[in-house]
Amino acid sequence: MSASSINLAVIPGDGIGPEVIAEAVKVLEKAVAAEGVALEQTHYKLGAQHWLETGETLPDEVLEDLRTRDAILFGAVGAAPGDTRIPSGIIEREMLLKLRFSLDHYVNLRPSRLYGTVGSPLANPGVIDFIVVREGTEGPYVGNGGTLRGGTPHEVATEVSLNTAHGVERVVRDAFRRASERPRKHVTLVHKHNVLVFAGHLWKRTVEAVASEFPEVTHDYLHIDAATIFMVTDPSRFDVIVTDNLFGDILTDLAAAVTGGIGLAASGNINMDRTAPSMFEPVHGSAPDIAGQQKADPTAAILSAVLLLDHLGYTTAARKIEAAVVADVESRTGEPRTTAAIGDAIAAAL
Amino acid sequence: MSASSINLAVIPGDGIGPEVIAEAVKVLEKAVAAEGVALEQTHYKLGAQHWLETGETLPDEVLEDLRTRDAILFGAVGAAPGDTRIPSGIIEREMLLKLRFSLDHYVNLRPSRLYGTVGSPLANPGVIDFIVVREGTEGPYVGNGGTLRGGTPHEVATEVSLNTAHGVERVVRDAFRRASERPRKHVTLVHKHNVLVFAGHLWKRTVEAVASEFPEVTHDYLHIDAATIFMVTDPSRFDVIVTDNLFGDILTDLAAAVTGGIGLAASGNINMDRTAPSMFEPVHGSAPDIAGQQKADPTAAILSAVLLLDHLGYTTAARKIEAAVVADVESRTGEPRTTAAIGDAIAAAL
Numbered sequence: 001m002s003a004s005s006i007n008l009a010v011i012p013g014d015g016i017g018p019e020v021i022a023e024a025v026k027v028l029e030k031a032v033a034a035e036g037v038a039l040e041q042t043h044y045k046l047g048a049q050h051w052l053e054t055g056e057t058l059p060d061e062v063l064e065d066l067r068t069r070d071a072i073l074f075g076a077v078g079a080a081p082g083d084t085r086i087p088s089g090i091i092e093r094e095m096l097l098k099l100r101f102s103l104d105h106y107v108n109l110r111p112s113r114l115y116g117t118v119g120s121p122l123a124n125p126g127v128i129d130f131i132v133v134r135e136g137t138e139g140p141y142v143g144n145g146g147t148l149r150g151g152t153p154h155e156v157a158t159e160v161s162l163n164t165a166h167g168v169e170r171v172v173r174d175a176f177r178r179a180s181e182r183p184r185k186h187v188t189l190v191h192k193h194n195v196l197v198f199a200g201h202l203w204k205r206t207v208e209a210v211a212s213e214f215p216e217v218t219h220d221y222l223h224i225d226a227a228t229i230f231m232v233t234d235p236s237r238f239d240v241i242v243t244d245n246l247f248g249d250i251l252t253d254l255a256a257a258v259t260g261g262i263g264l265a266a267s268g269n270i271n272m273d274r275t276a277p278s279m280f281e282p283v284h285g286s287a288p289d290i291a292g293q294q295k296a297d298p299t300a301a302i303l304s305a306v307l308l309l310d311h312l313g314y315t316t317a318a319r320k321i322e323a324a325v326v327a328d329v330e331s332r333t334g335e336p337r338t339t340a341a342i343g344d345a346i347a348a349a350l
Numbered sequence: 351m352s353a354s355s356i357n358l359a360v361i362p363g364d365g366i367g368p369e370v371i372a373e374a375v376k377v378l379e380k381a382v383a384a385e386g387v388a389l390e391q392t393h394y395k396l397g398a399q400h401w402l403e404t405g406e407t408l409p410d411e412v413l414e415d416l417r418t419r420d421a422i423l424f425g426a427v428g429a430a431p432g433d434t435r436i437p438s439g440i441i442e443r444e445m446l447l448k449l450r451f452s453l454d455h456y457v458n459l460r461p462s463r464l465y466g467t468v469g470s471p472l473a474n475p476g477v478i479d480f481i482v483v484r485e486g487t488e489g490p491y492v493g494n495g496g497t498l499r500g501g502t503p504h505e506v507a508t509e510v511s512l513n514t515a516h517g518v519e520r521v522v523r524d525a526f527r528r529a530s531e532r533p534r535k536h537v538t539l540v541h542k543h544n545v546l547v548f549a550g551h552l553w554k555r556t557v558e559a560v561a562s563e564f565p566e567v568t569h570d571y572l573h574i575d576a577a578t579i580f581m582v583t584d585p586s587r588f589d590v591i592v593t594d595n596l597f598g599d600i601l602t603d604l605a606a607a608v609t610g611g612i613g614l615a616a617s618g619n620i621n622m623d624r625t626a627p628s629m630f631e632p633v634h635g636s637a638p639d640i641a642g643q644q645k646a647d648p649t650a651a652i653l654s655a656v657l658l659l660d661h662l663g664y665t666t667a668a669r670k671i672e673a674a675v676v677a678d679v680e681s682r683t684g685e686p687r688t689t690a691a692i693g694d695a696i697a698a699a700l
């Protein structure tokens with residue numbers, strides 16, 4: 001796709017969100033301008049701070065308005081850990097997860113790549129370059145469960161993981177398609193089917209069925225516990241990981257740590273059917289402890305903008321930003337720079 | 351407690367199970383003999399191989415017989431990955447998990463310690479010495495769920511996590527009690543309460559309530575995704591982790607990897623009320639690829655025997671084995687030794 005303008009929704013959010021998003025927008029604007037494309041922005045005030053001021057999480061009108069945009073660039077949301085005014089998890093569920101579910105972001109795409117000199121905590125990380133295709137609209141994230149006799153010694157609390165053939169198949173097919181376009185062409189399913197039999201077997205059977213459509217793609221299986229071991233002992237073995245919403249949440253934070261930290265980890269919440277705008281966000285949270293101090297690394301947000309451009313079909317601009325990020329990251333010396341300084345350096349290198 | 355004999359059930363199991371258990375029994379026998387205690391052993395044939403031969407997983411009579419023992423020493427169970435004759439997960443669920451649930455092993459205790467020279471994959475691991483108190487009898491492991499319209503495009507598969515005040519409180523109290531006896535006296539609850547609200551809040555409220563009984567113990571909270579990051583960037587921060595069955599499964603494999611590998615990771619499935627025998631097993635699996643070749647490291651099995659002795663009150667013998675293991679592990683050069691050679695060396699050093 002190519003058009004003379006991108007109609008972008010921007011949700012800076014809380015904490016370091018506004019700071020890192022400012023840099024991502026700066027870089028994005030410059031990169032698309034070079035292609036003759038204008039960036040039309042609509043900013044939305046949402047998040048924990050907005051909830052404190054208004055009691056709103058994600059009003060229906062706002063959700064409907066967001067649907068009219070081409071894509072959403074999202075910073076981070078979340079209150080300071082000690083802030084007891086905000087019911088725990090309410091912003092995450094009624095705003096962030098509500099967006100992912102309402103806009104049918106079934107592919108939660110999280111690439112992991114170790115850049116030359118960036119510090120992995122591993123002594124011998126090897127070459128790390130894989131993507132996690134995390135299911136984004138079902139599993140244990142559906143909010144289905146309840147509490148019986150709450151607060152009594154007889155309390156029972158349940159959480160129901162819901163998994164559908166429709167939901168699993170479309171994300172598994174996406175993972176195989178992505179694998180078929182990569183040099184190594186390998187998919188690893190991560191689950192825990194020896195314990196979570198019902199969901200696990202749906203995933204396994206679906207992978208077997210979809211694999212037969214992609215004879216050039218190889219595949220294997222790892223239990224989630226074993227996958228975390230390989231993530232620290234042999235991360236090079238991974239090419240494309242496909243997994244459920246919760247296992248994907250866990251594995252991608254670990255993967256980000258192993259590839260030099262959450263300051264570099266980008267993600268896309270993608271609706272591959274394009275029935276609603278997709279949303280791009282750094283994997284990191286709002287980090288209230290360093291907010292407003294220009295200490296946050298905007299690289300994850302900038303790399304999320306790269307995923308956004310790829311999704312909209314602006315691949316030339318995407319590759320330019322990516323190259324500028326790689327050059328910047330590989331030349332880092334450990335000297336601290338401000339959030340804006342990093343954004344400026346990447347923008348200048350475009 | 352102290353008695354003139356230990357009535358021990360031994361379940362060697364599959365793959366490398368028999369090899370590592372032989373060494374654990376060797377060391378155990380010698381250590382208790384020095385205290386004038388006899389080791390009476392009853393061996394049970396159970397596991398994937400036994401299932402292939404008999405179709406039995408864990409017959410009721412065997413379970414009742416196991417109840418009469420003082421403790422169970424368990425190797426590992428599980429078929430070779432490619433073996434399609436065995437329905438996936440059947441041995442794990444109908445035998446291993448059935449034992450944990452039937453014998454009410456609510457404290458799944460998994461210590462993690464990095465010994466001097468043993469290779470952690472981390473560049474700067476620091477001092478690692480924590481325990482994970484994993485809930486062992488509920489959560490997503492209850493086997494509660496189902497499949498609707500299986501094998502059709504309309505399939506729905508559910509998994510239900512069941513959590514009770516009774517189940518959560520007893521394991522949280524155990525974690526605080528253990529923390530109160532450790533120098534750092536700190537408990538970290540790991541969960542995902544921003545998404546798994548119902549179960550998560552039961553865990554959080556229970557920790558707050560139990561914490562008030564232990565004013566000398568500090569505590570904090572981490573989401574499971576953040577906990578995996580700290581496990582590779584700052585594992586020293588952990589003292590006692592308390593968490594649910596599934597998060598505990600994931601975190602303890604990662605912890606084992608970070609502290610030099612699954613060859614060293616011991617575990618106890620403990621019934622703290624002593625209404626049934628507790629069971630001690632290495633965290634590793636049956637590793638069919640190296641079975642019968644004397645390549646497996648029996649250290650995890652031997653350290654599991656240490657947990658067994660501690661549970662039964664034979665602390666002198668426990669400390670002796672522990673010291674012998676530490677000396678052996680710290681003097682390792684990387685030269686390969688057979689399973690028996692490692693067992694012999696540790697037994698000789700007692």
Ligand SMILES: CC(C)[C@H](C(=O)O)[C@@H](O)C(=O)O
Nearest residue numbers: 092093096249283544545575
């Ligand atoms: C904030 C939280 C709900 C979210 C998740 O669990 O998906 C976050 O951890 C992530 O990975 O994007």
Ligand SMILES: CC(C)[C@H](C(=O)O)[C@@H](O)C(=O)O
Nearest residue numbers: 194195225442443446599633
């Ligand atoms: C074999 C499997 C059922 C088991 C578990 O998930 O508990 C294992 O991974 C463990 O950690 O002991």
